[in-house]
Amino acid sequence: MESAAPPLEIQSLTHRYGDLLAVDDLSLEVGRGEIVGFLGPNGAGKTTTLRACAGLLVPHAGRIAIAGVALAAQPLVARARLGFVPDEPFLYDRLTPVEFLEFVAALYDVPADLAARRAEESIERFDLTSARGELIETCSRGMRQKIAIAAVLLHDPPLLLLDEPLTGLDPQAVRTLKDLLRERAARGLGVLVSTHLLEVAERLCDRVVIIHHGKKRAEGTPVALRDGRAGATLEDVFLALTADPEPAP
């Protein structure tokens, strides 16, 4: 049954690490069929936000809903509706990619034939065929990233959360991933992707959210963000929005 609710709603999310306010009253939404770029300098709070959405940490305040289901109230239902690829994939080094995909399919209770079909599609699409029988510990960074992406596609969730997904990928795999995300958006599914590659964000994302020091600094389409700044690129906008004031001499 397809939900009419947006794949991701975050309202007033706040999270601290001790005295450090990592995410400060952040609200954002990923609509159906939208690819949203999540941009910010290092330490801006992107990974914390994504981990909170994935259920890996419990925020100090705020509400997160995945495809209409509140993560705090119904964590299992919400988790079933998302797929999360962290910056360092959670893989079992002593399994092969095929064994790992089988295990993840079991976790999400994907019917065997459907899981097998989707796994085969991903293996072929991401060119994992040569590595399918090798132990993951022997795979390169890029291969590991591809395996992690293939795993979250198994249960075809309404929302994908991707933290720096292009790290280590070769140009062909980058193209494959971008095509795949566009196809998912065309099917009405949502994607929140954190990246430092502003050119990719500009070309791939329907909308971008820029955060700095845990606070949202700007939100809109790349075109709208550049509006009124003749000749400016998204990079110029990003640098202007995330510049810290010079300390007083």
Place this chain on the structure above:
Amino acid sequence: MIARGVLLGRARALRNSVFGRGRSGGRRGARGPLTGALFAVAAGLILYAVIDGFFDELVRAGATREEMRAVLALAFDVALAMLVIFDLESAVSTLILDRDLDLLRVAPLKPRALLGLKLLDGLPRTAAPIGVVALPALLAWAVPGPTPAATWILAPVVLALLWAIPLGAGTALSLAFLSRIPARRARESLGLVSLLVFAALWVFNFVVLPRFASEAGEPLARMRWLLAAAGHIVALTPGGWAADLIAADALGSRVRSALALVAAAGASLALAAFAAGRLLGPLLMAARTPVARAGPRGRRLRVAVRPFLPAVMRRDWLLFTRDWTLLGDVIAGAVMWTLLPLIVLPLHPVRSPELVRAMLLALAVGTGWGIGTRAFPVERRAAAWMRIAPVPARSWVAARFASVGAFTLAPVAVAALGLGLPARLGAADWLTTLASVLPAAALSIAIGLWIGAAFGEPGWTSPTSVLTLGGRLTSAAALALQTAGWIALPAFSQETTSGAWLSAGLAGSVAVGLTLLVLVALARRVASPGYHH
């Protein structure tokens, strides 16, 4: 200058992890080092009380000062042996396989400086036997008596020298060994060495302890017999030198022992520095060169999805069986646990059913603990799937319990048939045996799982160091209590058959209840915010 900077960084990292600064200073990070230190202090205090009481008993029994000094020397040597058996491999793993070596290796650090830094990194673990065994023994000796100020001043130096002797020589020998094997097998080889040393110690105990116990009377008399028989050998060991330096009456003897101790420690560290200078660089280079490793034999390339429980069991099976150091550790442990009760045979005649029961109990408790404590750490960072996947914590816990239970009961079943059939156990013997073996296995698995979840080291490099220091001490205490409790149980109920049934039933019920409680606590832990390695 670089080494100083790295040292400063280490000190800051320790401060941050203890006081919970920054993002890593979450609940788990803040408690880890403090918990380990608290456990170590508690263990040290207990040992201090034991050794102090033992010294009092020896004094009352009229022991000579030489005998007392030999006890101190034995305690020092036990600490050194523990360091070699339990911690040397961990120290060498830190030196060869630690995660930050990629960073340190590209820095212009000399191999000897790198060796120094990594020995310092391994200090919390390698210093544990010294802090938990040697220091309490030294205090038990020095605190009650009139102790000259020089002894107190010398004490830290003596402990540091005791630490350096096995670590330096052991590191040098390990580097020499590792340089002669394929580097990609370094971790497995280190695990194998640790396993062999541990097994050797077991066999030694197996042979020596029953003989020692049978040739003398009461415990105190036995110890005095041992001191008389082996005192002159102990005097020639580092522990003997250290004890002489602390406790000898004659100045000449003290000076001789000090020279021997300093020379041994100096030679040991020099040997380590020499080995590091010659071997560490190429070894690190080789260990980090990617090597294509063939996948598992007979691998299936077609995707076949299973239901949740079989999927978890299959994953656990693959993770355990593909790490042969882990598997070897578990199998060797199973064999040694089974043989443990045979140690008492020279002391007391034991009926076959009782012996079989004791052997199966030791096997069930030891193997359940061995696999249980490793079940969560073996997942490393991928344990995060417990938080990400839409699976309730209770299902995870039930699946892990079933999985570890199956792996534990398989060798127990084989041993039961192998031991029970030749012993011609009757139906009642089988029933009383199973009535205690099964609950004992269940409780041991549950406690092992909880300890693994609470104290697991996701970055472990050897099968013997999958737990933090606090976890090791906790698990050792839990294991000793369980084993002793189960094996001692018949002593309370040997009078009648009904008494045996009653005590077995009662103990079994308590064990099952405790198992459920521990599993509930484990489920709460797994479901708690922020739980994942």
